Amino acid sequence: MNHTVQTFFSPMLKEEHDVAVPGAPHNPAPPTSTVIHIRSETSMPDHVVWSLLNTLFMNPCRLGFIAFAYSVKMVGDVTRAQAYASTAKCLNIWAPILGILTTILLIVIPVLIIQAHR
Known part of the structure; x- marks a missing residue:
């Protein structure tokens, strides 16, 4: 048994048709196009979650709270918003660095004082 499978591929043809609109003047000039550039919103990191975690856990000198305040400032000016994001x-x-150093000092200093009194 010899089965031959034939596949027919029809080429996709792109046809152009001129349609005349009744009553409209025939203009031989090609149609013009207008390009509109829409600026997308620039996405800036606001560090809100990071600031909130620093506010709750590592908050020496209230740096986490101040960072949170800078993080939630919404300004229409991109330059000022970038400055607030950089400050936050x-x-x-600095909040966790100072928090870790403070924690280490609060453990090391009492241990050294106890060792000195022995």
Whole structure:
């Protein structure tokens, strides 16, 4: 038994048709197009979640709260918003560093005092 399967591929043809609209003047000039550039909203990191975690857990000198305040400021000016985001990032970096150093000092200093009295 010899079965031959034939597949027919029809090429996709793109046809153009000129349609004349009754009553409209025939214009031989090609149609013009208008391009509209829409600026997308620039996405800026606001560091709200990071600031909130620093406010709740590592908050020496209230840096986490101040960072949170800078994080939630919404300003129409992109330059000012970038400055607030940068300030919030800097404060969010320093909050855990100072929190860890404070925790270490609160453990090390009493241990050293107890060792000195023995």
